[in-house]
Amino acid sequence: MVLSSTIRGSLHSKHRMISHPMVVVDVPDADPKNTSRECSVCGHINKGNRKNQAEFHCQxxxxxxxxxxxxxxxxxxxxxxxxxRRPLSC
Known part of the structure; x- marks a missing residue:
């Protein structure tokens, strides 16, 4: 399970209240810059890739x-x- 630092603290508190084992992986927060404009298939970044708020179409x-x-x-x-621990181009 990959969690942001904000959620991690809350889950640790809740985990103490229950007896189920839980593994939490500490992951640095990823930079969200251009994630809405970047194609998840080819990596092309372009403002025009967003047709509107709900639709993505890679140019x-x-x-x-x-x-x-x-x-x-x-x-x-x-x-x-x-x-x-690889660069973003991994």
């Missing part, structure tokens, strides 16, 4: 997806790169 490779899903994939990739 380079043609990838179409819900904008929030696309941005969350980019954030997830950035978090994984930080876990493995």
């Amino acid at each position: 380079k490779c043609g990838h179409n997806e819900n904008a929030d899903i696309n941005a969350s994939k980019n954030m997830s990739s950035r978090g994984i790169c930080q876990l493995s």
Whole structure:
């Protein structure tokens, strides 16, 4: 489970109240810059990739997806790169 530092403290408190084992992975917060404009398939960043608030369409490779899903994939990739201590281009 990958958690932001804000949520981590709350979960530690709740964990003390229950007897179920829980593993929390400490992950530095990923930089969200351009995640809504970046294609999760090819990495192309362009303001025009966002057709509107809800739709993402990559101008380079043609990838179409819900904008929030696309941005969350980019954030997830950035978090994984930080876990493995590789640069963002990993």
